[in-house]
Amino acid sequence: MLAGASDVSTHVGRSFPGFRERLRDATATAHRDLDAQLTSFDLAALSGYRRFLQASAGALLPLEAALVDAGVARMFPDWPVRSRSAAITADLGRLGSAARSMVRVQPLTRSGVLGTMYVLEGSRLGAKFLLKTVADAADPRIGEATTYLAHGAGQRLWQSFLARLEAEQACDEDEAIESACAAFAAFEQAADRA
Ligand code: HEM
Numbered sequence: 001m002l003a004g005a006s007d008v009s010t011h012v013g014r015s016f017p018g019f020r021e022r023l024r025d026a027t028a029t030a031h032r033d034l035d036a037q038l039t040s041f042d043l044a045a046l047s048g049y050r051r052f053l054q055a056s057a058g059a060l061l062p063l064e065a066a067l068v069d070a071g072v073a074r075m076f077p078d079w080p081v082r083s084r085s086a087a088i089t090a091d092l093g094r095l096g097s098a099a100r101s102m103v104r105v106q107p108l109t110r111s112g113v114l115g116t117m118y119v120l121e122g123s124r125l126g127a128k129f130l131l132k133t134v135a136d137a138a139d140p141r142i143g144e145a146t147t148y149l150a151h152g153a154g155q156r157l158w159q160s161f162l163a164r165l166e167a168e169q170a171c172d173e174d175e176a177i178e179s180a181c182a183a184f185a186a187f188e189q190a191a192d193r194a
Contacts, residue, residue: 019173020165023118026177030184035126037191043130044137050095051194052130053148057088058102058190063116063183065101070108076117076164084120084151091145102190108179111172114165115179119187121161124152 017025038055042048064085073079089099108116131149134142 018166019168019171019176020118020162022173023115023177023180027119027180027184030181030188034184034187034191037188038126038130043133044139044142046095046139046141049134049137049142049145050092050097053088053092053095053145054097054099055102055191055194056148056187057085057092057099058194059183059186060088060120061085061099062101062103062105063120063186066105066108067113067116067120070110070113072113072117075110075113078160081155082117082121082152082157082161084148087151088148091148094145095141102193103186105186106182109172109175110170111175112179114168114171115176115181116183117161118165118176119180119183121158123187124158127151128153 038052041052041055043052064083067079076082085099092099106112127149131146134146134149137143
């Protein structure tokens with residue numbers, strides 16, 4: 001379920017295809033596979049939803065830790081608003097489970113931070129879609145554990161991330177793409193293990 005050309009994409013100061021388009025193209029197959037893998041979890045059932053959160057946390061926790069270690073807050077001063085580790089930990093706690101890392105993430109360079117942020121910020125778009133599925137769940141415990149999926153709603157975090165990406169002048173795009181692919185692989189591995 002990938003986006004086509006989006007109205008938030010701009011090419012100011014860049015030749016076509018832009019950095020964001022390169023990131024999207026390079027990760028399109030991985031996104032499609034992950035989308036299929038995650039939608040196979042039964043999100044309307046408590047056990048399926050809990051497993052989905054465990055899988056998501058399994059990748060999100062080590063990826064966010066690697067971002068912090070690489071100094072993400074210097075590049076994104078609004079990092080505390082963007083971080084979702086606490087949200088997913090709280091959701092899993094409400095469902096009687098714990099959030100734990102399931103994959104190893106390599107240390108990130110500055111460009112690697114941007115590639116990883118692209119994947120994590122983009123995952124909010126999928127979360128918005130999944131939230132609709134979860135909203136139909138009959139079990140009220142599911143609806144009370146959606147801090148992660150609803151995180152940042154209405155704050156235009158994806159749009160402001162894209163603006164930051166487009167303004168980037170000192171990024172090694174190939175290195176960023178490599179990290180974006182590694183971030184998708186981390187989610188795929190965690191989904192396999194959950
Ligand atoms: C079942 C799960 C998922 C579904 C149904 C889904 C669906 C979507 C949809 C509908 C969009 C486009 C939204 C828009 O342009 O308004 C999107 C974009 C995106 N998603 Fe997912 N997604 C899922 C999971 C994920 C996950 C887990 C990640 C990352 C780990 C991810 C990364 C991205 C990225 C990076 C984009 C932006 C692509 C671009 O540059 O346009 N998605 N997703």
